[in-house]
Every structure is written in structure tokens, then in C-alpha cells.
């Protein structure tokens with residue numbers, strides 16, 4: 081399966097816009113993400129929150145993970161199980177061991193699998209209906225579908241405001257975001 085051209089074109093445009101973000105903007109967003117993300121997690125009563133190990137031009141997530149852990153919320157990172165398989169999540173707190181996986185992504189080792197009730201999700205492009213574009217491997221669609229079958233979860237997309245599009249074409253298997261946190265606003269999708 082390959083993407084419809086429009087989805088691939090939107091992804092390329094979204095990533096090009098993200099690549100233009102300056103250092104000060106990136107630092108400010110990382111701080112905002114940590115504060116707003118941890119406040120939301122606490123207000124929501126989250127027990128286990130997952131984030132991701134930032135790669136490419138993704139905003140730094142360590143400050144968020146540190147703040148969540150300081151609030152007593154268990155923190156987890158995704159672990160890839162192979163192509164076309166949902167991600168698993170393993171407990172990880174800042175300072176715990178990591179091993180390098182594909183694409184330079186660091187993953188927890190020897191930590192128990194957990195099922196997060198709050199997920200901070202990497203986003204290439206998004207719209208206000210909660211449609212999400214990732215890097216195109218379909219990992220999070222499969223992952224969110226699997227978790228939603230099991231329990232109620234909240235998915236918060238993390239993106240710069242510049243990564244917003246009026247409408248992203250949705251496929252039947254696309255799993256929607258509940259919220260998107262940008263460097264400018266907190267968006268309730270739907």
C-alpha cells in the first residue's frame with residue numbers, strides 16, 4: 081500500500097515547514113509542552129503517560145517526561161515490534177537505560193510493558209478534526225486502535241502550529257487525535 085499523492089505531498093510540506101523552526105522557537109515549545117502537557121496529565125488523572133524519543137526536527141520531549149515523572153505519573157516510551165505491527169510501550173523514566181533501534185530512535189530495555197491511558201503522539205501534519213499524518217508507516221494508527229479496543233485513552237498530538245492543514249484526507253483505518261498541543265494553542269479536536 082502506498083499513500084495517495086495528496087497525503088505524501090502534505091507530509092513533505094508539513095516536514096518542510098517544521099524544518100524552518102528556529103532554535104528559540106524549539107526551546108520555547110519544549111518548555112510549553114512540558115508545562116501544559118504535565119498540567120493536562122495531572123488534571124486528567126492520567127496514571128501512565130507515553131511520549132516518544134524525539135528524532136529529526138521533533139520538539140524535545142525530555143522536559144515533558146521529567147515533569148510528568150516529577151508529578152508521580154508513570155512514563156513510557158514506544159518500542160517498535162517490526163513493520164506493520166502496533167507499537168508496544170515500556171516504562172521509562174529519565175536516566176533509565178535505552179538501546180538504539182531503527183532510525184536513531186532510543187527505546188527502553190528490560191522494562192515492563194504497560195498500557196498508557198494518555199499518549200503524546202508525534203505528528204507530521206494535522207487538522208482540527210483530529211486527522212493526523214505521521215511519517216507514513218502507520219504505527220500509531222495500529223497502536224491507537226489496539227489500545228482503544230482495550231481501554232479508554234486520550235491521544236494528544238504534538239506539533240508546531242505551522243504543521244496545521246485545513247483538511248487531511250482520512251482513510252478508514254486512521255485513528256483520530258483527541259487534542260493537539262502546538263507552540264501556540266491547545267486544540268480540542270472534533
Ligand SMILES: Nc1nc2c(c(=O)[nH]1)N(C=O)[C@@H](CNc1ccc(C(=O)N[C@@H](CCC(=O)O)C(=O)O)cc1)CN2
Nearest residue numbers: 132133134135138158167183185202214215217219220
Ligand atoms: N520520535 C518518534 N518516535 C516514533 C515515531 C515517530 O514518529 N517519532 N513513530 C511513529 O509512528 C514510530 C516510528 N516511526 C517511524 C517511521 C518512519 C521513520 C523514518 O525515518 N522513515 C524514513 C523513510 C522510511 C524508510 O526508511 O524507508 C524517513 O522518513 O526518512 C521514522 C520513524 C515509533 N517511534
Ligand SMILES: Nc1ncnc2c1ncn2[C@@H]1O[C@H](COP(=O)(O)OP(=O)(O)OP(=O)(O)O)[C@@H](O)[C@H]1O
Nearest residue numbers: 081082083213214215216217218219220221222253
Ligand atoms: N489498522 C490498519 N490496518 C491495516 N493497514 C493499516 C492500518 N493502519 C495503517 N495502515 C497502513 O499503514 C500505511 C500508513 O498509514 P498512514 O499514512 O496513516 O501512517 P502515518 O500515520 O503517517 O504513520 P505513523 O503512525 O507511523 O507515524 C497505510 O498506507 C496503510 O496501508
